[in-house]
Amino acid sequence: MPPIIVPWKDLPPDTLTNLIEEFVTRDGTDYGDQEIPTSTKVEQVRNQLKKQEAFVVFDEVTESVSVMGKEQAKEAMDN
Numbered sequence: 415m416p417p418i419i420v421p422w423k424d425l426p427p428d429t430l431t432n433l434i435e436e437f438v439t440r441d442g443t444d445y446g447d448q449e450i451p452t453s454t455k456v457e458q459v460r461n462q463l464k465k466q467e468a469f470v471v472f473d474e475v476t477e478s479v480s481v482m483g484k485e486q487a488k489e490a491m492d493n
Contacts, residue, residue, distance in 0.1 A: 415474050415475060416490065416491050416492075416493065417471045417472060417473045417474070417487075417490050417491065418471065418472045418474065419469050419470070419471055419472075419487065419491075420469075420470040420471065420472050420479065421470075422463045422469075422470045425470065430460075430470075431456065433470065433479060433480075433481060434456045434459045434460060434481060435452060435456055437459060437480065437481040438452060438455035438456060438459060439452060459481060462483075463481075466484070467483070467484050468481055468482065468483050468484065468487075469481070469482055469484070469487045471487055471490065473490075
């Protein structure tokens with residue numbers, strides 16, 4: 415069963431912020447040589463959601479919610 419895109423505007427603001435923070439602090443997330451503050455990363459992802467360059471996705475199989483980039487979300491939907 416393919417994941418479901420959740421409209422980010424439907425999420426409570428605190429929930430959305432927590433979800434984005436979890437995404438940007440996830441192990442393996444690399445932003446290069448220069449350290450970027452978490453608050454800056456959160457705003458960057460929030461802007462990507464607004465521009466539909468990233469999506470909040472619910473996976474019914476794992477019962478988990480995550481943030482995915484546009485290409486990653488497209489691949490997940492095609493599977």
